[in-house]
Amino acid sequence: MIWRYSWRDSIPLSVTLFQLAINIWLAATWETRTLLQNLLFIPLCLFLFWYNGLVASHNFVHTPWFKLDSLNRFYLAINSINIGLPQAYYRHEHLVHHRFVNDRPDQYGQVQDPTSIFANGKNGQPENVISYCFLGLFRADLLESFRKIGQTGEAPQLYLELAACFLALIGYLILSWQYFLFLFLPTFYLGWVLEHLENYYEHFGGVPENKYANSTSYYASLYNVLFCNEGYHQEHHLRPGVHWTKRHQLRREFRKDFNKVDRVILRFPPALGFLDHRRIVQEQQATQPCAKAI
Known part of the structure; x- marks a missing residue:
């Protein structure tokens, strides 16, 4: 291999x-x-x-x-x-x-x-x-x-x-x-x-001083399948060395920390972030499912 x-x-x-x-x-x-x-x-x-x-x-x-x-x-x-x-x-x-x-x-x-x-x-x-x-x-x-x-x-x-x-x-x-x-x-x-x-x-609306809220994430399954889990951007900043096939696991790993802060979870991909650029919600309020790693 x-x-x-x-x-x-x-x-x-x-x-x-x-x-x-x-x-x-x-x-x-x-x-x-x-x-x-x-x-x-x-x-x-x-x-x-x-x-x-x-x-x-x-x-x-x-x-x-x-x-x-x-x-x-x-x-x-x-x-x-x-x-x-x-x-x-x-x-x-x-x-x-x-x-x-x-x-x-x-x-x-x-x-x-x-x-x-x-x-x-x-x-x-x-x-x-x-x-x-x-x-x-x-x-x-x-x-x-x-x-x-x-x-x-x-x-x-x-x-x-x-x-x-x-x-x-x-x-x-x-x-x-x-x-x-x-x-x-x-x-x-x-x-x-x-x-x-x-x-x-990927960063607008984030809080630079808070490592659990300094970036945004977008959890729609189709986007993350097609774009190699790039939607897990906050997770990626926390563990940049984790391979993209495992980024979805980081959301579960850091869920308790995410629940303690207000952070940006986008309803549209980052390139379309201007359509809904200040959707600030807590992790437990997010209703979008985790994308599965391909």
């Missing part, structure tokens, strides 16, 4: 491989279709980008899928092409997020979590969701993150992933500059907008 935790990791793996394959195919065959026909692929490519960041890239950070480190490192390089940035950068930012979990500004107005929804808010309130999502990509301090990654001894992996991104970029431009301009760039930008939207409502 090649799997470190579960063969079910082949599900997000298959999605990311399909994402890479369809992007190469679109670039290579761009000239065989009209511009309108090509643009019809944007929703699919955007969904794959969003799913990658939400499920595949995210889970891989915490529980690398393969027993062999060489396979893990190869996958990281390949998937860096999909998300348009080195996976090492994604990992670095995400682990900092887990360490400080959407913290509020200190006395100097600074936050430790670069993805905190409070970082650019006013008067101690979260930032507006629109500016958070659409400006988030431009606020990334890549050079500083690369410097810190290098200090951890992961510079060789970072260089490998940067090389993969660069070579893919050149390859796409050679195959079709129109593909790069009209599909790759819009998908890259809007994909990261969706990633920021997801993160926003």
Whole structure:
């Protein structure tokens, strides 16, 4: 067996491989279709980008899928092409997020979590969701993150992933500059907008100072089956090293602690959190059933 935790990791793996394959195919065959026909692929490519960041890239950070480190490192390089940035950068930012979990500004107005929804808010309130999502990509301090990654001894992996991104970029431009301009760039930008939207409502309404209520959760079964139990986000923050197939068990484990606090349980997936963004209920009041691990 090649799997470190579960063969079910082949599900997000298959999605990311399909994402890479369809992007190469679109670039290579761009000239065989009209511009309108090509643009019809944007929703699919955007969904794959969003799913990658939400499920595949995210889970891989915490529980690398393969027993062999060489396979893990190869996958990281390949998937860096999909998300348009080195996976090492994604990992670095995400682990900092887990360490400080959407913290509020200190006395100097600074936050430790670069993805905190409070970082650019006013008067101690979260930032507006629109500016958070659409400006988030431009606020990334890549050079500083690369410097810190290098200090951890992961510079060789970072260089490998940067090389993969660069070579893919050149390859796409050679195959079709129109593909790069009209599909790759819009998908890259809007994909990261969706990633920021997801993160926003995975934490909006949460209490950063309370580890049992600093995030939100969404317990609908279908969503958690299709998205590898990503709805158990509060549970995930409590035990980030637990494989996604076991996250539903954490809800039962922490039920007593959840019952002691008011926390956000969403009625819609986080990407649609704006439809019901302040549903604050206690755990014992929640009526939605636990999703079963697939």
